[in-house]
Amino acid sequence: YQTFEGDLKWDHNDVTYRIINYxxxxxxxxxxxxxxxxxxxxxxxxxxxxxxxxxxxADIMISFGRADHGDPYxxxxxxxxxxxxYPPGEGIQGDAHFDDDEYxxxxxxxxxxxSYGNADGAMCHFPFTFEGKSYTTCTTEGRTDNLPWCATTAxxxxxxxxxxxxxxxxxxxxxxxxGAKCVFPFVFLGKEYKGCTTEGRSDGYRWCATTENFxxxxxxxxxxxxxxxxxxxxxxxxxxxFPFVFLGKEYDSCTSEGRGDGKLWCGTTDNYDEDKKWxxxxxxxYSLFLVAAHEFGHALGLDHSNIRDAxxxxxxxxxEDFSLNKDDVEGIQYLYGPKTGPDPTPPKPTAEETDPxxxxxxxxPSTTTTTRPVDPTKDACKLTKFDTITVIENExxxxxxxxxxxxxxxxxxxxxGPLSVSERWPALPAVIxxxxxxxxxxxxxxxxxARFWVYTGQSVLGPRSIEKLGLPNTIQKVEGAxxxxxxxxxxxxxxxxxxxxxxxQKIDNGYPRYTDVVFGGVPxxxxxxxxxxxxxxxxxxxxxxxxNSRRQVxxxxxxxxxxxxx
Amino acid sequence: xxxxxxxxxxxxxxxxxxxxxxxxxxxxxxxxFGYLDTxxxxxxxxxxxxxxxxxxxxxxxxxxxxGQLDKSTLEAMKRPRCGxxxxxx
Numbered sequence: 001y002q003t004f005e006g007d008l009k010w011d012h013n014d015v016t017y018r019i020i021n022y023x024x025x026x027x028x029x030x031x032x033x034x035x036x037x038x039x040x041x042x043x044x045x046x047x048x049x050x051x052x053x054x055x056x057x058a059d060i061m062i063s064f065g066r067a068d069h070g071d072p073y074x075x076x077x078x079x080x081x082x083x084x085x086y087p088p089g090e091g092i093q094g095d096a097h098f099d100d101d102e103y104x105x106x107x108x109x110x111x112x113x114x115s116y117g118n119a120d121g122a123m124c125h126f127p128f129t130f131e132g133k134s135y136t137t138c139t140t141e142g143r144t145d146n147l148p149w150c151a152t153t154a155x156x157x158x159x160x161x162x163x164x165x166x167x168x169x170x171x172x173x174x175x176x177x178x179g180a181k182c183v184f185p186f187v188f189l190g191k192e193y194k195g196c197t198t199e200g201r202s203d204g205y206r207w208c209a210t211t212e213n214f215x216x217x218x219x220x221x222x223x224x225x226x227x228x229x230x231x232x233x234x235x236x237x238x239x240x241x242f243p244f245v246f247l248g249k250e251y252d253s254c255t256s257e258g259r260g261d262g263k264l265w266c267g268t269t270d271n272y273d274e275d276k277k278w279x280x281x282x283x284x285x286y287s288l289f290l291v292a293a294h295e296f297g298h299a300l301g302l303d304h305s306n307i308r309d310a311x312x313x314x315x316x317x318x319x320e321d322f323s324l325n326k327d328d329v330e331g332i333q334y335l336y337g338p339k340t341g342p343d344p345t346p347p348k349p350t351a352e353e354t355d356p357x358x359x360x361x362x363x364x365p366s367t368t369t370t371t372r373p374v375d376p377t378k379d380a381c382k383l384t385k386f387d388t389i390t391v392i393e394n395e396x397x398x399x400x401x402x403x404x405x406x407x408x409x410x411x412x413x414x415x416x417g418p419l420s421v422s423e424r425w426p427a428l429p430a431v432i433x434x435x436x437x438x439x440x441x442x443x444x445x446x447x448x449x450a451r452f453w454v455y456t457g458q459s460v461l462g463p464r465s466i467e468k469l470g471l472p473n474t475i476q477k478v479e480g481a482x483x484x485x486x487x488x489x490x491x492x493x494x495x496x497x498x499x500x501x502x503x504x505q506k507i508d509n510g511y512p513r514y515t516d517v518v519f520g521g522v523p524x525x526x527x528x529x530x531x532x533x534x535x536x537x538x539x540x541x542x543x544x545x546x547x548n549s550r551r552q553v554x555x556x557x558x559x560x561x562x563x564x565x566x
Numbered sequence: 567x568x569x570x571x572x573x574x575x576x577x578x579x580x581x582x583x584x585x586x587x588x589x590x591x592x593x594x595x596x597x598x599f600g601y602l603d604t605x606x607x608x609x610x611x612x613x614x615x616x617x618x619x620x621x622x623x624x625x626x627x628x629x630x631x632x633g634q635l636d637k638s639t640l641e642a643m644k645r646p647r648c649g650x651x652x653x654x655x
Contacts, residue, residue: 067582073649077582084649101582102646234580247574258576265578276579286646294648304652306626314599315627315647 001312001331002303008087009301009335010059010094013047018058022173023288024206024225024237025104027113027166031288034106035062038292041311041322042300045329046336059088060299062292064100066204075099078232078263078280082316083291085298096295098288100204103231103280107287107318110227112138114152114163115170122163124150124227125429125449129157137228138165145169148226153431154449154477159401161430165227168196168208172221175207180221182208187215196223196237206237230268230279240266240281245273254281287318297328301335320464378418380405381566384542389563390435390481390530392444396563402430407563415564427453427460434528436481436489438502445489447478469500470507480529482536495524521545521553537563592616592635595643596623600653626652 003009019035022028039050052058068074071092075081078101085096098104105111112124127134128151130142138148148165156162164170168182185192186209188200196206206225211217228239243250244267246258254264264283269275290311297312305312310325380398387399396407398417404424405417421428428446435446444455450473453462467473471491480492488508489500496512516524519538522545526538536547539559546555560566586594593616596602601619617633624631627642 075649079646081649082646099649232580233578247576258574258578260575278578291648298648298650304626304648304650306628308628314650314652315642315645 001305001307001310001327001334003301003331003335004087004303007301007335008089008093010048010088013336014049014051015060015300016051016053016058017060017062018053018056020061020063022222023064023098023100023104024173024222025100025285026106026111026288027115027224028173030106030111030113031104034287034289035292037289038296041293041324042296042332043339045324045339046332047338047340048300048336059094060296061095062098063095064098066100069097069203071097075101077101078103082286083295085295087298087303088301094299096292096299098291098295101232103282103285104288105285107284107290108320109284110137110282111285112150112165112227114150114165117149117152117161117163119152119161119163119430122152122161122429124163124165125153126150128153129155131157138226148228153429155431159431166224167226168223171224172208172210173224175210175219175221177210177219177221180210180219182221182223183210183212184208186211187213189215198236204236227282229282230266231282233265233268233277233279235268235277235279238268238277238279240279241269242266244269245271247273284318286316290318290322291316293322297332300332302328302331305331320468321461378403380415380417380564381560384560386528386539386559388432388434388479388530389528389537389539389559390437391532392435392437396532397435398564399432399435405564407565425453425455425460427455427462433477434479434481434492436483436530438487438489439483440487440502445481447481447491449477450475452478469505471498479527480538482529482531490529492526492529519547519551522547532563588635588640591640591643592620596620598649598651599623600651622653 017039019032022031042048043050066075067077073084081099082102083096083098086093088094110126114121114124124138127136130151135150138150140146140148143149147169148167149162150165151159152161152163153159171179171181173179182196185194188209193208196208198204198206201207206223207220208223209217210219210221214220223237225237226239229237230240240254243252246255246267251266254266256262256264259265264281265278266281268277268279272278294311302312304314305327307313307325307327310327312328312331383400387401389396389398391397398405399421402421403418404421405415405419408414408416421432425446429448431448433447433449435444437444446453446455447466450466451463452466453460466475466478475493478491478493482490484490484499487502489502490497491500492515495515497515498511499508501508514524516522522538523540526540528539530537534549538545538547542558542560544557544559544563545553546557548554593602596616596619601623602615620635620639621631621633624639629638629642
């Protein structure tokens with residue numbers, strides 16, 4: 001690691017920061033959260049604390065800008081320079097600037113937070129299916145008001161979970177209109193505008209009036225970028241127009257033709273040759289969290305490192321499960337010392353602390369989870385099919401649409417619930433396709449679509465792609481999980497299953513295998529497979545097929561009556 | 567065998583032109599990130615300092631220190647990065 005000449009550092013540990021403006025690329029709450037998490041990277045390993053100010057001058061002033069943005073170091077358009085920051089000190093020292101000609105995301109493509117709808121502001125789930133068609137961006141299909149929307153689970157038809165995507169027809173950000181939506185057409189300098197414009201500004205940000213006449217009312221806001229909007233070019237914020245003509249040839253998708261740098265671009269009108277209107281196509285984008293964590297390292301006094309895996313290495317590379325490199329920790333602790341004292345949170349009771357003479361019920365989970373029933377009218381017995389059924393801490397759990405029920409493992413067969421998934425496992429989506437508890441480590445694995453989460457007590461890792469486990473990207477979802485001896489789990493999808501080595505986090509060789517070849521006599525399109533009290537259950541709709549340890553189907557019955565005890 | 571399509575390079579309005587030669591790219595990069603100070607030196611001396619500067623950049627980036635503008639060095643110069651200089655100044 002390197003520090004700046006003279007080991008520049010803050011002379012106080014309670015550092016303040018202020019976000020001056022926002023990028024149109026992501027919802028402001030996502031940007032707030034990314035910056036907060038980026039500061040936490042450093043406060044986790046030092047005595048530093050970070051307090052956000054909403055006015056006045058903070059130690060670290062954070063802003064977005066393009067090209068020449070007011071200091072002697074202009075940015076350079078898309079890619080190349082992403083951001084820069086100044087070492088600790090007065091004035092511009094300590095500030096961090098982010099190039100808004102970049103496409104700011106969470107590093108894995110459009111990060112679209114919904115508003116309104118019925119998904120409580122959940123993120124769009126891409127791809128999602130709607131009326132048999134798959135969508136990888138927001139759409140106005142199915143609506144007459146031209147508002148872009150998305151599903152927040154993989155299958156809108158099944159889950160009916162949706163929200164509205166960022167659009168100037170819904171809201172604006174910044175400006176002086178408290179987020180009011182645009183009014184079209186509006187008059188500006190005597191001219192009528194039917195859409196957002198950069199006219200009147202030198203920083204390239206798109207804005208609109210929030211009344212019919214800006215000249216009279218002076219009320220305005222900035223336009224959020226739609227997830228389909230192009231980046232940079234000369235049509236910032238406009239969507240691609242397909243097909244478009246370029247050099248006399250028609251294009252139905254983004255192309256790198258005409259460029260030497262291989263970047264994908266598109267026309268934003270039907271004929272580039274005539275209109276010369278274009279922009280770069282949305283790509284994975286750059287993780288605002290990762291770039292901010294790096295820049296805040298500078299703002300705290302770290303210069304660049306030559307350790308390739310260090311956060312303070314000059315070049316950007318996306319990492320999914322980020323953690324500080326030893327080099328970063330040594331550098332920042334050279335300046336500020338290690339974190340002192342325990343976190344203020346009280347220690348949690350662990351299993352061995354409970355008195356064994358207590359009530360013989362199974363030991364309460366080491367993490368005390370306060371889950372409250374959410375809607376007692378939701379009756380599990382009225383459901384014909386669950387998203388998944390699995391055993392967690394020796395109790396059968398039934399998941400459906402963000403709720404779960406659990407069957408006490410005592411003989412009285414009392415069903416508890418509905419309880420809220422998001423209360424107990426906040427990172428999880430509404431629909432869980434399958435889940436299992438690793439018997440060795442007590443870690444809980446949850447699968448939804450092509451992603452998975454791993455809970456260890458309250459802490460969570462994920463979402464990560466199931467490809468990280470070695471599953472093929474052709475899998476739509478994992479539908480079942482069977483623990484097989486120590487550290488092996490069978491994962492079912494469609495007619496196949498794979499064996500996961502949990503310790504190696506890798507699929508064993510020789511898989512997939514056909515379910516009906518190994519487990520004869522059960523449906524090979526079961527939507528749920530789980531292990532319970534020594535038997536394997538294959539569920540399809542209202543029924544289950546129970547298989548004993550000799551792989552004989554010894555019972556077919558109703559989930560409702562035999563498992564839920566309705 | 568069809569002749570390989572001859573790619574036509576177009577100048578896009580509003581594009582921040584980055585079509586530079588490799589030498590221009592390297593010169594800009596080395597100056598911007600503090601490997602080469604911007605004081606102009608005589609021809610011969612500037613050659614020596616450029617080679618040295620390239621080697622310093624290669625060491626910082628964990629590349630083979632050849633002093634040449636080889637492929638991996640030019641690739642590294644094109645990758646997205648932080649704007650803060652690598653050589654404290």
